Structure formats: structure tokens, C-alpha cells
Amino acid sequence: MATLCLASQVKGSIHKQPIPHRIGELKTSLSSTVKPFIQELEKLPMRIDVSKTIKSVTLRILDAFVDSVFQFVDQPVLPSQRNFVPVEEIGHIAQIEGIVGEIPADFPEGVYIRNGANPLWGGLKSTISVFGKSSHVWVEGEGMLHALYFSKDTNGNWSFAYNNRFVEPKTFKMEKQRNKPSYLPAVEGDSPAILAAFVLNALRFGDVNKILSNTSVFEHGGKYYSIAENYLAQEIDISSLSTLDDWDLGGAWGRPFTTHPKKAPGSGELVIMGVDAVKPYYVVGVISADGKKLIHKADVKLKRSTLAHEIGITQNQPPIDLCLLNVIELCLSHPRYLGYLVSPICDVFAFKGHFGNPIKMEHHKFAKNNFCTGSAYVSKPGGSEEDDGWIVAYVHDEDTDTSHVIVVDAKNFQGEPIAKIPLPQRVPYGHHGAYFQTPSQH
Structure with a gap:
């Protein structure tokens, strides 16, 4: 990724000053930043832990340099992009009333979770400095989980509850403690600014970019995880959506972790892979x-x-x-349509029949200005026929700026949803979702 980032160049909108002038500004910034710390060092007692002191002072100098040289600015948001604007945590599990339609009695209890980018500091940022401009891109932003809980009482009556919460890996906690944006954008912009961001992030934090964990969710071994391609999976508690810890497999993996691991047929083992910008470029692993x-x-x-x-x-x-995979991915990614692929031997989106045979493709079209993200398949407990299940999806209405979840019968996929569940707040467009059935109903 580093090679790709450094190779990409996007013209900034700021005025580029001559190099000598920039060097002069840089010298002034360095002088004003370093001098106070030299004076502070002279006042320190003689008996000190030199290594810790040097490290602490160095970090403070670097922080002061970044604060004085780099200016964080909000990226503009167009009217058509308003549902990409982040939301706050709701702060509690909210009960939902006013469902339209009916959930079938044989629909499994569980939780439908969707992950997505939700920038911590109010939106995507750019930085302006003597090095030029660097910016976040739309897939960046801290992960936020949106969860809709489906529950039944002893009389078979359904109830629904919603919660949302940030995924909190170590870099999230660090920035929250600092109470301000800290990592410099290092993906898009002027090459000198990107290089400076890489170096300064690495020196200050040990990483060139934040751990985002904003792409997908999955289950394995009875535990649940949030993941993005640039780091290890984060274990989460699906009842509270709190983040527990890195899933590092005792240090045995030690590299980025795929967003979409797959369980091996028969054994239940989890097949994973991890790509990196340095050798080894592509590693495959199997987890018990x-x-x-x-x-x-x-x-x-x-x-x-x-x-x-x-x-x-x-x-x-x-x-x-x-x-063919690329064509299928394109069909499924269009937010106005749900593309449904089914198989007699699988139940997450799959292929009909054996490889090489025709694929069944159906669409569910939404109302005007309604768009979905993170759709997932829910298999019917004990189902044996093709299409024995439902599709759930988070949907946003651009006209009313409200969000809801729909449930569609897979056997009547082109028909109207059998249920529409209103949500207590807007859910921004995001990435992948999954439905986790209550364990006793698997």
C-alpha cells in the first residue's frame, strides 16, 4: 500500500510557494518548536532515566512541530453526500416501534450488524502545510457498527432494538485521549505532504495510518469480529457492541487480516489471507x-x-x-438494487448449481431516492429448498433523510418487502453487513 500511496498524486487546491520560501518557513517552525524544549531539558535534575526522557521530549517536539506546521481542515460535503456525514453514538439500546408489515414466525432471532466508515472528528480531513496538501479518501474513517436486534417473547411476539457504537482499536483510544485529530492523512494529495505524513506518523505512533476496522463483521468459534484490510480483526461483544481486543492468534499471524475470511466446508476451519506492501506479499492461513x-x-x-x-x-x-466474479461484485455493489445469487448447497450470496452452469440473478428495486448498504442473507432454520430464507438490508431515504431496515422474502425477491423497520436515527452509507442467528437456532 505504501508504494501505491506514494505513487498517486492528486493536485491540491492550495497555492504552492517556491521551495526556498518553504525552507525558510520550515526553519522558522523548527526553531520556535525546538527552543522551548531545549530550555526545559536544561532545568531537569541530573538523575533521570535518559532513554525515557529523550523519547518523551522527542515525541513532544514532534507533536509541537506537527501542531505548528500542519493545519487540519474539514473536507467539503456536497448536498448529494449528506448521508456520508458521520453520526454520533446513540449511547443506549433503543427500542423500536412502528414496524410496517410482519416478521414471519420462522424467522430466526438474532442481530443484523453493518459496519462502515464514520470519521471520529466530524468528517474526513485534509491537512495544509509547507509540504503541500494531503487528504483522507472516502473509505477512511473509524469503524462504526450499527446493530438491529430481532427478539421474540414466549408468546411469539417480535420486538426490535437498535444500537450503534464505534469500534475502538488502540489508535481510536489514543486519539480520543488526545481529544483532537492526530494522524496526518497519508493516502491522497501532494507527494511531499504524503511522504511527510508517512514519516511523522511512523515516528510519533509507530504506524503510518490509523487502524480503521470499518469494513466487515464475521463470526468464528462462537466469537464475533470487526475487520478492515489494514490490521488484525477486533473482537467485539455483539450484545453491547463494545470492543474487546485484537485477535492476534497468540502472535502467530502478525500481518494484515482479510476482510472476508471463509469457513472450509466440512471442517469448519477458517481460511484467511493477508496482503502487504512488503514481502511476503500474500500469505494464506488456516485457523482451527x-x-x-x-x-x-x-x-x-x-x-x-x-x-x-x-x-x-x-x-x-x-x-x-x-x-465473472468482477461482474457479480459490480452487480451486488449497486446501491439502488439488491442482487441475489443463490445455491442449493450454501446460504451467505452464492452460486446456483455447479460452477460453469447458468447463474440465477434477480433484483429488488427500491423506491425513488432510496439506497441500501450491507445487505445480508438470513437462512430459514431447517430450510432445505433453494431460496429458503430472507434478505435484510439497511436502506436510506434521501428525500426524508431517514433510515430503515427492510426484510425481503427470497422466494419473492422482486416483490415488496414483507417488513420495514424504522430506525431511531440516520444510518450513513457504509460497507458490509451480516446476520448472526441466536446460537440455539443454528
């Missing part, structure tokens, strides 16, 4: 069915770094053609 141990790890020995967002695992069939 109980989630406690990395039982296999192999370098695929690619000759260059290639981003791989998704993987598929088959028991008896060769992989489907990559071009």
Missing part, C-alpha cells in the same frame, strides 16, 4: 474450528504486492473465472 490456533500458514510467493479483497473456498470445484 474453535478459533484458538493458527494451524497452517503459507507464503504464496507472489512477485509483487496485489490487493485481494475477497476469497472463495470450494470443496470439489475449481475457482470461478475472475472476470
